[in-house]
Amino acid sequence: MAKKIFERPRYLKENVYHYCPGCGHSIIHRLVAEVLDELAIGERTIGVPPAGCAVLAYNYLDVDMGEAPHGRGAAVATGIKRMLPDRIVFTYQGDGDIAAIGTAETIHAANRGENVTVIFVNNGVYGMTGGQMAPTTLLGQSSTTTPGGRDRSRDGMPIDLSQMLAVTGGSVYIERTAVHSPKHVRRTKKALAKAFKTQMQGLGFSLVEVVSQCPTNWKMTPADACRWIEETILSFYPLKVIKDEVGDI
Amino acid sequence: MTEKQLMRGSHVIGEAAVRAGCRFYAGYPITPQNELTEYMAGAMSRIEDGVFIQAESELAAVNMVIGAAMAGARTMTSSSSPGVSLKQEGISYLAAQELPAVIVNTMRGGPGLGNIAPSQGDYFQATRGGGHGDYRHIVLAPASGQELADLTRTAFEYADRYRTPVMILGDGMMGQMMEPVTFPEPLDLTGLPDKPWKLDGAKGRPSRVILSLLLNTALEEELNWKLFRKYETIAQEIPAAETFMTEDARMVVIAYGTAARIAKGAVKALREKGLRVGLLRPVTLWPFPDRVIRDMSRSVADFLAFEMSTGQMVEDVRLALEGRARVHFYGRPGGIVPTPDEIAGVLHTRYERSGLGGLS
Amino acid sequence: MITETIFAGFGGQGVLMMGYVFAVSVMRDGMNVTYLPSYGAEVRGGTANCTVVVSDEEIASPVSSSPDHVVVMNNPSLLRYQGMIRSGGTMMINDSLVEAKLARDDVEEVRVPVTDIANELGSPRIANMIMLGAFAAKTGLTSLNSLMNGLTEIVKGKKASIMDLNRKGMEQGARYVTRAS
Missing domain, CATH: 3.40.50.970 (Thiamin diphosphate (ThDP)-binding fold, Pyr/PP domains)
Structure with a gap:
């Protein structure tokens, strides 16, 4: 008899992803679902999806989900977690959501040390609205609102939100990972597990920034998109543990 | 308690x-x-x-x-x-x-x-x-x-x-x-x-x-x-409103919150002078108590909306009345809190101008 | 019967406290009352006032058109309110600080050197309670006992010696206006 070695994670609904071919969101959703199952916390988890490509995350993740206005994930998560401190609360946010319109809510939630987990998907572009410049768009990178490439004097530098959050007093675990290769996918899963464990132990604000591919808006093939991450993006957004006051848990 | x-x-x-x-x-x-x-x-x-x-x-x-x-x-x-x-x-x-x-x-x-x-x-x-x-x-x-x-x-x-x-x-x-x-x-x-x-x-x-x-x-x-x-x-x-001295009123001032308190003082003062004025105070602003106002228009032909603004609730008063009665307005915007005397003066003038009578 | 009183003076003279103690006092006497303080920038600008309306009926407006009584603790307050007080009303004036004379002959002027009396009692800070005692004795709107009960309710837990000083202040104020009349 054949042995089952691969199956749909328990907390992933049987819906077909709406994401574009080669998009990183579907990988990251799956990793979240696997981690919730492996940590046995899916039945006491409440997720907060963003406005952006992952706005429909509730169609895929089979846990309680409460939708936040654009950028306000950290504030909504704060309200849920403070009323239900024994539940696990996470937000799932893109770069525009978290690092532009929601910067204030995110920084202050981190600074208060809200015991929530933030999954920050950085693909350097506003995907849902059709490829405008994001706060994380690289210098020289083209977008629909930076047709000749991002220009420092006109558009400013790409922002490193994770570094900014690291200097707040309430954040305890921040790591930047990626999902453009199996090795990086495995690393991302470990980071997600550590972030959720940080919350389970009540240690404070945890965040995993996942550098992710957006072939459609980058106008690349999925393979080229993965290469571009490795060769270009990671030199500005290096993968590393940015802050760890948690240690081995 | x-x-x-x-x-x-x-x-x-x-x-x-x-x-x-x-x-x-x-x-x-x-x-x-x-x-x-x-x-x-x-x-x-x-x-x-x-x-x-x-x-x-x-x-x-x-x-x-x-x-x-x-x-x-x-x-x-x-x-x-x-x-x-x-x-x-x-x-x-x-x-x-x-x-x-x-x-x-x-x-x-x-x-x-x-x-x-x-x-x-x-x-x-x-x-x-x-x-x-x-x-x-x-x-x-x-x-x-x-x-x-x-x-x-x-x-x-x-x-x-x-x-x-x-x-x-x-x-x-x-x-x-x-x-x-x-x-x-x-x-x-x-x-x-x-x-x-x-x-x-x-x-x-x-x-x-x-x-x-x-x-x-x-x-x-x-x-x-x-x-x-x-x-x-x-x-x-849930629409709710308080009425004060409206039974025999010929002119009714409509005001809410702080403005209603001031208007009530004005109505009391004018009643002592014999003017048949009353107060209708919406307690719910949405939903607006328009039925109460509409019903009142059977016996009242003049309403005066008084607000601490240039006139916002007065639009709901007009919508409620649908032309059944005259709607006057008096407002003080910008953070001014008028005194009951000021409102009484306004009411009195409109009352006389509307041909409802003078001091008894 | 409805009585409107405005208390006015510099911020720091305890003007709002006067109105507050009076309001609690008449509430415990069984009357209806509203207490409306000036607030925010108006107070920070240096002047403070509050309006206390007392009635045995429901109170319509907490805003006064022409107060029956005005208690003024400084010069600007006298100038501001002397045109507003109703004919036949009573103006209580802090004689220690207010030099201007009242420019109305249809209003009773009662001058009490409350700051001087307070200094004699060893505490300039109780000038407001001296004035409040004088005000209660002059108008009969409440009793010294009620005022003391009101004060006790508001400043829960103050030392007995301080409460004694306040009582003494109120009594001195009351004595001053009874003797004068």
Whole structure:
């Protein structure tokens, strides 16, 4: 008899992803679902999806989900977690959501040390609205609102939100990972597990920034998109543990 | 009931909220309503499961309230005019997601930064659904210390019953004034109906989603009609108004909140002089008590809307009357609080000009 | 019967406290009352005032058109309110600080050197309570006992010696106006 070695994670609904071919969101959703199952916390988890490509995350993740206005994930998560401190609360946010319109809510939630987990998907572009410049768009990178490439004097530098959050007093675990290769996918899963464990132990604000591919808006093939991450993006957004006051848990 | 105590309006709202089972408050400093935020800071710290957060912005505060409401709590946030503008984003989402919450607006002079004096310039924003989208929410307009206490409890009840944000619309004077107040006993929260929609983890049940994104236009239309039917039910069930000396009145002044108190003083003074004037005070601004006004037009041909604005509620008065009676208006915007004498003078002049008679 | 009183002076003279104690006092006497303080920038600008309306009936407006009584603790307050007080009303004036004379002959002027009396009692801070005692004795709107009960209710937990000093102040104020009349 054949042995089952691969199956749909328990907390992933049987819906077909709406994401574009080669998009990183579907990988990251799956990793979240696997981690919730492996940590046995899916039945006491409440997720907060963003406005952006992952706005429909509730169609895929089979846990309680409460939708936040654009950028306000950290504030909504704060309200849920403070009323239900024994539940696990996470937000799932893109770069525009978290690092532009929601910067204030995110920084202050981190600074208060809200015991929530933030999954920050950085693909350097506003995907849902059709490829405008994001706060994380690289210098020289083209977008629909930076047709000749991002220009420092006109558009400013790409922002490193994770570094900014690291200097707040309430954040305890921040790591930047990626999902453009199996090795990086495995690393991302470990980071997600550590972030959720940080919350389970009540240690404070945890965040995993996942550098992710957006072939459609980058106008690349999925393979080229993965290469571009490795060769270009990671030199500005290096993968590393940015802050760890948690240690081995 | 508690013993009668002299209490500042902002504190009355806070105490009444706690007794109504409010367990989550988030706010941001702004005059003239800081006393409420400060009261909640103290009160929540004395309740085991109470949460107070001084948020980084009005926007963050209302979004924290969204989260706490999703978790099933009785929640409140408060601010004054400029801050309530910022909260409108969240109020639209509360309406769309059918989440109960109480929002207090202690109005001050505007637009812009304006000033910190009492005003009624936010009537349109409050009653028309101040954020984006096709929605309304309940607006209660207390006019005394005791009513602040009573209507705050009512606000939480309505919020839960109709799954809607409810606004308490006061002004700097209602917030700062002290009057004797008694409070009901604190509500036994265990007696409240369960909220079968709340998010607390999908243990032993299918997972739940609270959302406002409906990309399918048919579903969005369905939500809009559902909300509309709810608003119709609310408009049937809760309109409230106080009438004062209207039985034989030939001219009736319509005013709410602080303006109604001043108008009442004017009506009393003119009655002593023999003028047949009365007062109609809307207690609910949305839904507007238009039936009471319409019914009154059978015997009253002249109404005078008095507001601490350049004229906002007066539009609802006209809509209620649909041309059945003359509608006069008098307003003082910008944070000016007129005296009863000033209003009496205006009433008197209009009364005579409308051919209703002079002094007896 | 409705009585409207405005208390006015510099911020720091305890003007709001005067109105507050009076309001609690008449509430415990069984009357209806509203207490409306000036607030915010108005107070920070240096002047403070509050309106206390007392009635045996429901109170319509907490805002006064023409007060029956005005208690003024400084010069600017005298100038501001002397045109507003109703004919036949009573103006209580802090004679220690207010030099201006009242420019109305249809209003009773009662001058009490409350700051001087307070200094004699060893505490300039109780000038407001001296004035409040004088005000109660002059108008008969409440009793010294009620005022003391009101004060006790408001400042819960103050030392007995301080409460004694306040009582002495109120009594001195009351004695001053009874003797004068």
